[in-house]
Amino acid sequence: MEEHRKRIIKAIRYIDNNLETALNLEKIAEVGMYSPYHFHRIFKLITGETLQSYIIRKKIEKSAFYLAVKKDIGIKDIYLELGFLDHSVFNKTFKKYYGVAPSVFRKSAPETFHKIVQTESKNGQVGAVFSQYICLVENLLNWTKMNLKIEVKEWPEMNLASVMSLGIVNVEPSFNVLIEWAKKRQLFPRENLKMISVYHDSFKVTPADKVRIHACMLLDKRLEEQNGIVFPETIDAGKFIVGSGEFTLDDFEQCWVSLFLWMNEHHYSMRKAFPFEIYHSNFKEHPEGKMIVDFCIPIH
Known part of the structure; x- marks a missing residue:
């Protein structure tokens, strides 16, 4: 199992460093030194996700991070860079993970970004819960001046x-x-x-x-x-x-x-x-x- 873990770590590093490229099972399996068939099974065993689910999740999470902290980049530029060729597909996939459209998510960030909590909704879909502030922003800024x-x-x-x-x-x-x-x-x-x-x-x-x-x-x-x-x-x-x-x-x-x-x-x-x-x-x-x-x- 330790040798498998080493190989999967190498594959994960490759995926995460190449999210902007066309990732395919054959290439990633080659990086991990597996046949495509065995790689897919071992990847799921170790990570708990299929390879495709992992790649899509990482792309959507990266897009969410860019939406929150890189306001100078347009939404279209973000999803095109991460390999989503169609706005409707990106929009639908993003809403599956965070419960809101990318444009709504961006408007709510970064002020509520730190309060996003992923939850399982009643219908099994992953949604986003924008909880109330623990403290007002001005109180946070005062804390910052005193401590950071x-x-x-x-x-x-x-x-x-x-x-x-x-x-x-x-x-x-x-x-x-x-x-x-x-x-x-x-x-x-x-x-x-x-x-x-x-x-x-x-x-x-x-x-x-x-x-x-x-x-x-x-x-x-x-x-x-x-x-x-x-x-x-x-x-x-x-x-x-x-x-x-x-x-x-x-x-x-x-x-x-x-x-x-x-x-x-x-x-x-x-x-x-x-x-x-x-x-x-x-x-x-x-x-x-x-x-x-x-x-x-x-x-x-």
Whole structure:
């Protein structure tokens, strides 16, 4: 099963990095080193989804994310880029997942984006519930001023060693795998070590048990080895919105909401890259469970 997991991870990475291209079973199976027949069966066994369902879900989730945070891109440009050739097909598929048309979704975001909850409706269709605010936006902004230091920074390329996890409950075990790997190579512990979580999905558009998070360690140079479980990943150089402070895990959602609101209020646009967190301390070593964190959004 471990060897299958390595191959499926490689295939998932290929899919997620090529959502804008024409993906087909034969090519993806080749990447995972399977015959198309065996790949389809093993993919469903490990992920709980058929390959086609996974691809469509990822395309729709990516479109939802772009609708929410990239207001400068037209709806037609978004669905064409993700391979939907017909507006009615895209509209129908989007409504199946989120219960509203893409245009309605965009008007409601980002203000309600952080409150989108995927639910099973009575007829079995996946809908979207736009719940009430936990707090007013002005209260959130006041909290932000008091707790979150926000800056725009230029950072160089970052080379990472990464372990994929599916679902938030699997992140800590993934970090444990990464640390054991690093210990064997005398990379852990070391001074000024930075651990990073890279979010390849958003909890706002992806079910919690399917969110793909990479548990990462910052390296001095690019990782060359490729053993399947631990793989190289790069955060490209560029401009980032960085929100810094000391928080408990319960504060993380509020920090991300604040940062995306700040991004939109200051008219920045997110790059086609993934947001991430940099940890400068361990919450397990703090009496109140706090940790020093940088929340980072890549922008133009």
